[in-house]
Amino acid sequence: MPRPIQATIHTAALRHNLDRMRRAAPGAKVWAVVKANAYGHGIERAFEGLRGADGFALLDLDEAQRVRALGWRGPILLLEGVFEARDLELCSRLGLWHTVHCDEQIDMLAMHKTHVPHRVFLKLNSGMNRLGFAPQRLRAAWTRLAALPQVDEISFVTHFSDADAAGGIEAQLAVFDEATRDLPGERSLSNSAASLRHGGDAAARGDWIRPGIAVYGSAPDAPEHDIAHWGLQPTMTLATRIIAVQQLQRGDTVGYGSSFTAPGPLRIGVAACGYADGYPRHCGTGTPVLVEGVRTRLIGRVSMDMIAVDLSAVAQAGFGSEVTLWGRSGNGAVLAIDEPAQAAGTLGYELMCALAQRVPVVVE
């Protein structure tokens, strides 16, 4: 028998969350962002749940090819555009729309031989200072693109740096409005956080929203809000089983570094999941886990292949009991991926993307 660890991708939850994002930004079209192999879920595994999107946004040509191979004929957007001139050949062949964020990408387009003009998303740097033309340079870039026979429709895109927090989107929204005023074309501004927190604002909504993390059942502004607040469901469950039970006495310690000392008699379970499965090593004593769907806690350090969990609240648990690290337990209890993420000082994004290759994945 293989180790009892397993990840499950929940198709119905992906569908639910996508629909939730659609309702957050009424009237806008929705890019399902499937970069990083659909945030660790697997593009092929997530596709069924996400095929109701209006388009797929991603980074790698390889990922774009995989989406086309699944039979998707609708829009696909390269969020970082092309990296070298010959990438444009694949854009022509697969009908990919691509972001244009710098002069070098316009130079490549100007040299590109294509029968089909490309649809491009011209990117404005409205304050994130990662990708995009500075506001005062946007019009010149637009004029250059508009003059190219290789270019068909030109849309506008920008990305918010603080949509998940108090800083908000107001300042960047004003920069975007000013820089794109009077220029024709569709607009795309909002990621998950902006769509959920500011989707009521027509300017923030634009023509296309670009949700990623919320579609995958993680709250973009955790811990301020959790997935229950936003009406999102877990799309990935990481679960395993208890493979040993230990009865501790007062003063006994657990695991490497003896970082946990039992204050009294304590029954613990040893679960087959460790950092080599993608469970963060930075999760310490107290990190929530579910045993048989009952909320309890991690004890001691995370090892490569095992963790220990407190069984004092789950008297019926023993060898073979289900342990849910994140997601949904067999009895329907939910542990948002954001909780262990926060315990490890990181985000749900990182945990789902870091699910290890050795964990078998099933789709339900």
Ligand SMILES: *Cc1c(COP(=O)(O)O)cnc(C)c1O
């Ligand atoms: C990753 C990404 C998104 C999705 O962001 P989430 O926070 O996951 O919703 C949207 N737009 C761009 C340009 C991105 O790179």
